[in-house]
Amino acid sequence: MVHGYAVYDSKGVDRLGIPPLRMADGPMGVRGELDRITFEYHPKSYERVLNFPCSTAVASTWNRRLAFLHGKALGNEVRGRGKDISLSPGINIHRTPLCGRNFEYESEDPYLISQIAPEIIKGIQENDVAACVKHFVANNQETNRGAVDVDMDERAFHEIYLPGFKAAVKEGAVLSIMGAYNRFRGSFCCESKYLLNDILRKTWGFDGLVISDWGAVHDTNNALLAGCDMDMKVDNNYDEYHYANPLKEKIESGEIEEAALDNMVRRILTLMYRIKMFDPTRKKGAFNSKENRQAILDVARESIVLLKNKKNILPLKETTIKKLAIIGENADTYQASKGGSSEVQALYEITPLAGIAMYLGGNTEIHYAKGYSSQDITEEEREKLAKEAIELANNCDACIYVGGLNHDFDMEGRDRKNMKLPFHQDSLIKRLLSVRPDMVIVNMSGSPVEMQEWIEDADTVVQYWYSGSEGGTALAEVIFGAVNPSGKLSSTFPKKLEDTPVYRFGEFPGGDKVYYHEGIFVGYRYYDTYKVEPQFCFGHGLSYTTFHYDALKVINKTSGDTCIEVSLKVTNSGKVAGAETVQLYVSDLLCSVSRPEKELRRFEKVYLSPGESSVINFTLTQEDFSFYSIEDASWKMEKGEFAILVGSSSRDIRLKKTILL
Template sequence: MISIKHIITSLALLFLFKGVEAQNKNETALKDKINGIIKKMTLEEKINMLHGNALFSSTGVQRLGIPELTCDDGPLGVREEIKRFDWASANWTTDSATFLPNGSAIAATWNPVMANKYGVVIGEEANARKKNIMLAPAFNICRMPLCGRTYEYYSEDPYLNGQLAIQSVKGIQSQHVAACIKHFAANNQELNRDSVNALVDERALREIYFPAFKAAVQQGNAYAVMSAYNKINGYWCSENDFLLNKVLKNEWGFKGVVMSDWAGTHHTVAAANNGLDIEMGSSGPYDQWYFANPLLEAVKAGQVSVKIIDDKVRRILWLMYHTSISTNHPKGSIATPAHTKAAYDIASESIVLLKNDEHLLPLNTRSIKSIAVIGDNATRTFALGGYGAGVKAKYEVTALEGIKSRFGKTAKISFARGYRANYLANNTDAQNSGYDQPDQKLISEAVALAKTTDVAVLCIGSNREYESEGHDRKSLTLPFGEQALVNAVSAANPNTVIVIMAGAPYDLNEIKKLNHTIVWSWFNGSEAGNALADVLKGAVNPSGRLPFTFPVSLNDSPAASLNTYPGKDLTADYKEGILVGYRWYDTRKIDPLYCFGYGLSYTKFEYSGLGTDKNSYQSGDKITIRVKVRNAGNVAGKEVVQLYVRKINSAVSRADKELKAFKKVMILPAKTSIVSMSIPVNDLAYFDTQLHKWIVEPGKYELLAASSSADIRQVTSINISK
C-alpha cells in the first residue's frame, strides 16, 4: 500500500524535476538569444563592451539595443551620484540613501537573515538609481587586524563569511541587480595593496581564502566578481589564470563577469587570455585602455582569439539579461521606512556586550535621573569619511540623539566632547602629527560633567577617517588619546559605560582591566544611535558576537608573529597557512583578549543533550546535530549556537577546531529550544596539495557545541569510515 508520505514525496520530486526542466529550457533559450546577438556584432563593437566608457559604466551597442552597463559602490549603501568623468559630486538632490551597517557589523549579527535584509535594501536602492551592478559585498578574510578595510569586510572565518555572503548576494540579486563580490582573492592588507605579491599555498587558498567566494558563486549565484589589486604567487589577480580560469570559471562554473578593480589592470594579452572580462578605472583616453584599441590589435595579431572575446561578451549579455534587460524588472525604492527598519534590525543585532560585571546594563530608567554622554563619537556620523565608498545618508542617528530619544523623558542628558579626533585619511603623517595626544582641556570638561551625573556613557573608538581604504593602521592602540579620557572619566564616575565604535580590533587591555561595563558598537548605519540606546536601555537584549579575535598584543596575531606583514620587498609570505584567526590562537595555545564568537547577554543560556542522528558516517552523508539550549534567565534573548569540529589524531596538520555550523535562535525566559544543525561530511575534508583534491580523513571527530570559540558547552564524537 502506497503511503501518503510516499505520494507527497513523489509529487515534490515531480515538481522539482519540472522546475529544473523549465529552468534548463529558459537557459538554453537565453544562450541561443545571446549567441544570435553576438553573431550580429562587429569585432569593434564587442571590444568596446569590455572596458569602461566613464568612471562607473561600460559601453553598450546602441545599434542592437544593448544598453551601457552601470555600476556603483558599495558595501555601505548606494553612494551619492558623482559626475560621469570625475569623482566630484553631481550635486543631485534625489540621491540620499540608506546608510547600512558596515561589513564587520553584519558579521557580528551571526545571522544570515540580516545579511539578506542588507542585500535587499542595496538592490532596491540600486534600482531606484538605475544601477545594474553593485560593487558589494566585500568579504575578504580578516587576516591582519590593522588592515584599513577590516571594517568593510566580514570576519576571520571562511564558513561564517560564506553563509553571510550567500544571503547578501541573494538579497541584492532578488532585485535584478548584480552583486559584484570582492576582492578575489587574498586582498588582506591596504599597505602596498596594488603591488604586493601574496605567497599563499594552495591548501590555505582552498580552505581559508576561497570558500566564501565559492559559496557566493555556487550557492548565491553571484553575477559578477571583482579581481583584487594584489598578486598571488607571482601573478596579478586580474590576469591570474589559476584564479580566474581554472578555479572560478572552470571548477566553480561561474557564468558571470569578472571585472577589474579600478586601475587594477596591468596588461592586455595576459588579462584577456587569463580570465578578465571588463577593465575598469584605468587612466588616460578610453580608447587607449588595455581592453580598447590594444586589445583590438592583439586579436588582429592572433594573440587573443575571437572565441575568447565572444566569451566575454556572452558573459556580459548574460548578466544584462538577469539585470538591466531582465523581464519584470523591479522599479526600486530608496530610503523607505522598510529600509530604515532593516538598518535598525541589523544594527541592533550587531552590538556586542563585552563586559557587564556590575550589571550596570541595562540602565534602570526609574533610578537614573542624569546621564553624561561623552566623546567625539557620540555626535560623529560615519556614513562618509576617508577613502573609498561612502553614502550620502538621508539621515544618521548619532549616539547622543539616540540616548536623548530613549532616556530624555526621564533623565537629564548632557554632553561633553572629551577628545579631538584630529586625523584625516588624505593627510600625511606629518600633517596628522599629534592626533594620538589627549586634549587635557576637553578631558577636564568631561570629568567635571561626569562627576555630576548618575551615569556616564563614554563613546570612543575610531572613525571613517582613521579606518579607511588605502592605508592600514600602524598599531592597535586606541587613537586620539582616548585611554587618558577613559581613565579620567572612569575615576570620576564609577558608573561609566564604555561604548566603542569601530570596525576592527583595538587594544582594550587597560579598559578590560579597569572598567566593568564595555559595549562594542560599529559604524552602524542610519539607525546606529537608536539601536545603541535600545541596547543600553534593555529594549533590545544584546546578541552580537565578535566576528574576529582581539589579540592581547599585535605580536600574538599570526602575520605579525611570523613577521610576514607587510612583507619584504613587496612580498608577503603567508607562512601561517591555514592557521588564520582563532585557528592560530587555539592551535598555538595563545590566549586572546576576546575570542572569536564572544559576546554576552542580559540573560544566561544553558546547553545540554548534544547528540547526532548516527554514530558513524561516510563521505556523502549529512550529519544532523541537535542540542538543547535553555534560557536560564528572566529576559528573552537570542543565542548564537556555534558548532566546531575537531579531528582526533589527524594524519595531517590541522587547526585545533573549525567552525562548521551555527544558528541564531530566540528563546523566551525559562524555555528550552532544541537547536538542529547539519554538516555535510564532505565539509570535514582537507585539501591535499599533492593529490590536488579534497580528502575526508577517516577516524574520530569531536563535535563541539559552543557559545564562543573558547566557551565549549557540550562535546560529542562521531566516526567517519573509509
C-alpha cells in the same frame, strides 16, 4: 562595452539598443555620483540614500535571515538609484586586525563568511541587479595593494581564502566577481588564468562576469586571455584603457582573435538579460523607503556585541537617570561620508548621541563633552577637553563613553600601524574610570582595538560597529534594554598586536612579496591552537539573559554523505527574552597533518522567551571533517577520533562528545 566610460559605467551601443552597465560602490550603500572627468562629487538632494551597517556588523549578527534582508534592502537601493551592479559584498579574510578595509569585509572565519555572504548576494539579486563579490583573491592588506605579490601554502589557500568565494558562486549564484588588485603567485589577479579560468570557471562552473578592480588590469593580452571581461579604472582617458583602443588595435592586427572579444560581450549581454535590462517588467527599486530603513535598523540591533557586563550595569534604567553624561567625539560624529569605496552621501545618520537623546526624550537631561579630538590640537587643548569630560562624568547619574576609531583608520587605501586607540583615548578612559568605574564604554570600530590599558578597570564594554543611518537608534535601544544584545564577534579581539599570528609568523605588510607563513592558523584557529589568550574570543557576545545547554546527542550515520547528526537542547534560563547563537566546532584529535584545535562547522541563532527551550539539530557531512591534502591535491578525511564541541563561543564550550569515524 568592455571598459569604463565613466567612473562606474561602461558605454552602451546605441545603434543596437544596448544600454551601458551602471555600477555602484559598495557594501554600505549606494555611493554618490562622481563626475566622469574630475571625479568630484556633485551631490543632489534627491540622490541621498541610506547608509548601511558595515560588513563586519552584518557578520556579527550571525543571522542568515538578516544577511538576506540586508542584501535585499541594499539591492533595492541600488536598483532605485538606476544601477545595475552592486559592487558588494566584500569577503576577504580578516587576516590581521590592521587591514584598513576589514570593516568592509566580514570575518576571520571562512565558514561564517560562506553562510553570510551568499545570503547577502541572494538578497541583492532579488532586485534585478547583480551582486559583485570582491576581491578575488588574497586582497588582505591595503599597503602596496596594487603590486604586492601574495603567496601561501595550498592548505591555507583552499581551507581559508577560497571557501567564501566558492560559496558565493555555488550557494549565492553570484552574477559577477571583481578581481583583486594584488598579484597572486606572480600574476596579477585580473590576469591570472589559474584564478579566473582554472578555478573560477572550470572548477566552480562560474558563468558570470569578471570585472577588474579599478586599475587592476596591467596588460591587455594577459587580462583578456585569463578571462577578465571588463577593464575599469579611475582615469578619464577612457579611450586608452587596456580594453579600449589598445584592444581594438590588437584585434585589427590579428594579434588577438575577435572571438575572444565576442566571449566577453556575450557574458556582458548574458548578465544584462539575467537582470532584465531589456525587460519592461524589471523591478524599479526604491531608496530611503520605510522597509529599507527597518531592515538596516534590524541588522544594527543584532550586530551590537556586549563584550563585558561584569556588574550587570547594563541595561541602564532610564527612570533612575535624571542627568546623563555622554562623552567622546564618536558620539557626535557622522561616519557615512568617509572610508573610501564604502562612503555614501546619506540622507541621514543617527549618531549615538542623537539616538540616546531621541530614546530618552524629555525626562532626562543629556550633557555632552567631546573628551578628545581627532584634529591636531595642542597638549593644553587636549587637557582642557579631558578635564571638561571628567568634571561632567563626576556630576551625572550615569556616564556613557563613545570612542574608538574613525575612517581615518578604518579606510580604503591604508592599513593601521598598530591596534591602539588613537587621540590619547587610553589615558582619557583610565582617568574617567577613576571617577566613574560604572562608566559604559562603547567602542566604535570596524576592526579589533587594544584595550588592555583599561579593560580590567572597566565593568561594561560594548562593541558598536559603523552601524549605518539607524545605528544610534539601535545602540540606545540596547543600552536601555529595549533590545537584548545578541551580536557575536566575527573576528577575535586580541590583547595586543604582538599576540597576532601575522606578527608571530610574518609577513605583514611585507615588501614587494608577502608569504602567509601562518598558513591555516588565522584568527581563532591560531589563538586556540597556540594557547594565546585573546581579549575577547571569536564568537563571543553576552546577553541580558542566560542560556543553558544540555542533552547533547551525536548519532553516527552512513547514509549518503552524512556522517553524523547532532542535537541538543538550549533553554533561556534567565528572566528576559533573548537570542543565542549556538556554535558547533569540530576537533580532529589525531591527524597526519597539523590541524587547528577546533574549527567552526555549524551555527544556529535561536530566539527564546524566559524558560523556553528549543532543540537544535545539525547534520555534518564528510566535508566537515576533511582537510585539503597537498599530497593528493584534494580534500581528505582520515578515519579516527573527532570531538564535537558545542558552545556560546570558541572558548565557551558547553557540551562535548567524542566520536569515531
